[in-house]
Amino acid sequence: RVRALLAAADEPAYRETVAALAGCRDGARRRVVVSYLVPTEAGWAAECAERSGPNSPQNAALHSMLLCSLGSPEQIALIGGGIGLQWRGVPMDVAATLAEGVGPAFAPLLGRDLKGRYVGTDAVKQVMNVLSQLPGDEAFGILLEHADDKHARTALSAAARRFPVRALRMLAEASLGEDGGAAVARQLL
Structure with missing residues (x-):
């Protein structure tokens, strides 16, 4: 809120608040909270990410x-290059905020986390849903890579409706293969 x-x-008022919060950044937890409150201070967020490294807050x-x-x-690379789907789970509102902040470049980060051994079904559904809403060939390509799932x-169908030109181009190319993903691509065409 x-x-x-x-x-x-x-x-x-915003600048005055940022100035007041600057003096409250004494400690790891406080730095994270202040960075959350004023995400326009990208340097503060980068500092939090860099200091936490792969051991982001427990x-x-x-x-x-x-x-x-x-x-x-x-900045995401500073915390280990992923968002931690394997063991922590990320709520949809957090994934949506990340997607908005990072943009289409968020897709490979989601794809990387999908390759983990301990990704639960709910996390897979969530990631597929987010990928279906991201513009760009990379997000659509990750959905195609997992077309057997x-x-x-379901997410691929949603992405095809949302981005029909991209879907036609990429599904046509994928349909030429012989694997299960090619069969799904042919069905969607």
Whole structure:
């Protein structure tokens, strides 16, 4: 709620708040919370990511706040190159915030996490849903790579409706293969 109010604040009030919060960044948890509240301070978010490294906050709420503060693939790389689907799970609102902040470059990060050994069904569904909404060939390509998975097929259909030109081009190319993904591509065409 506070983050939303700050986002709606006028520029002078926002800058005044940022200045006041600058003095509250004394400790790892406080740095994460402050970075979450004012994600426009990209340097603060990068500092949090760099300091946490692959051992991002063990507290789920702090981990989510840190992820919501990040705005580039480079910042995500600082925390180990993934978002932690394997053992922690990431709520849909956090994934959506990350997708908005990072943009289409978020797709390979999701794809990398899908290759983990301990990704549960709910996380797979969630990732496929997010990928189906991201523009770009990379997101669609990851869905095609997983076309054998029933959750990917559903997401692939949604992505094809959302991005029909991309779908036609990429499905036509994929349909020329001999694997299960090619069969799914032919069905979708």
